[in-house]
Amino acid sequence: MSLRVEIVGTLHAADEALISTKTEGVLRRTFVEVGAEVDPGTPLAQVDRVSYEVAVAAAEAALSETLARLGTPDVPDETFDLTEVSAVQRATAQFENAKYTYERLSRLGTTVAEQELNDAAARLRVTEADRRLALDEAAALAATAGERAALLRSARQKLTDTLTPAPPLPTTLGREGAQRWVVAERLVTEGQYVNVAEALYRLIVMDPLKLRSRVPERYAGVVRVGQAVELETLGRTAPVVGRITRISPDIEASSRTFEVEALVDNDGGATKAGTFATGVIVAEDETPVLVVSAEAIARVGGVTRVAVVKDGTATWREIRSGRESKLEVEVLSGVEEGERVILRPNSALRDGIRVAEKQR
Structure with missing residues (x-):
């Protein structure tokens, strides 16, 4: 049975990133505004560099002094x-x-005064201790050079981090696309003092968009990852097309529904994130089922019925329905395969009335 499961939901940005600064200081410049499209690596904001340049110069001087004492141009x-x-x-x-x-x-031997020999022995011990001390000091100096080299790398990294770029695009969208970020919000102004980890911008991915919708429990067996989704949104005449990418393993007890997510093509950002959408999941069920035309269904007071024709006589019969589409309704019980039903039955129809059959 081919089903078109009706859904409603909101089209969210497929991904978003809250961009924060790695350094503190006065924000000297912001490079992009809301709505701008930016590539990964595009400069977004610049914190004042002066104090960080001074720190790099001081670290370079300290390392150079240590290397000079070691007599080497390179870090040991x-x-x-x-x-x-x-x-x-x-x-x-x-x-x-x-x-x-x-x-x-x-x-x-005996030709040398004992005092002279003792002085020579003492000098030997002193110079041996001086040699060991020089080796220890050289080792400590080499360690200091390594530490100062690390401090220099840290200072240079902080200087680099005064410029905040756009991050790489997400790789979890399951498709090509998503070639650029879009600036959804700017959270700071030039001249403002910003702290480490303070948010600067909110960036979003506009193409594709991500649909989140809840589906009734009865469709749990037929809705699958990869199935097509056709959506309609305000302001667009053509349907928006996508595919289901995730299905929640949980059914919410209060609503008896489960959540599905679908990635939806957005034609370069024509539809805004947050847009409300209605549409269908085009589901296929390979299990043979009994169905009747949706036109044969009559519902009165919460009771679902069809009018069955046998030997030219009409009889109302209550049925238990299952999945539904715009064209067909699954019948779980109440009629048998091969029985004929009346399309668009009149509410005035009574059991036992004679009808003329016309096949369609």
Whole structure:
């Protein structure tokens, strides 16, 4: 049975992003206004750069001073040789000289005064300690260089972050399209002081739009992802076409309905987000069912009936209906396959009245 499940709902932006600043300061410039279309990466707002430029210069100077003391133009890594540092080389040379002097005096034996030998031994111990201290200081200096390099990267990133760009477009829409953002709201003004994480703009995706609608529980078995949706909106003569992308697994107990979402083509943004829409889900049910023409249905006082014709005599029969479309109504009980019914039955029709059959 082919069904056209009637729905109503609101067309929302398929996605939206609240754009916030990563830095604080005076907002020097806003680049776009409400309604503008922007590509990913387009500049949106600029925070004053001066204090961040000063911070970068200070971080560069501090790192340069540390690297100069290490005697290298590059930030040391795990392969850096501490023995190449000039202070370590000087301490090593003094240690080697003291070691040579002590060994030379030791070989002379009794010809050397005991005090002179003791002085040489003491100098050897001092220069050895100085060498170890120079190595420790060089290691600490290398660590300081790494820390200052990280601070410089952070300062440069903050300087970059004074310019807020439009973010990448969402990749979860399940289709191509969505090539640009649209500015839905500007939340700040030039000259205003903004804090970190303060909202600047609200951007939305206008094509496609996302329909959210609630569907009666009885259609849970036939409404599926991928089915077509045909919608009508005020101000547009042609129907808006889309496809179901998500179906809620829950049925709301109070209304006995479940929510569906559909992505709907928007012809480059012709329909505004928030527009009310009416339409149908074009559903297909492969299970054989018994149906009658919608024209055969008569409803009085909450009772659904059809007029059945047998041997030229009409009889009203109450039925239990199921799914409905504009052309057909599913019959769950009350009539059997092959029985004939009267189309557009007159309310004055009485049981047992003779009728002339005319097939259609």
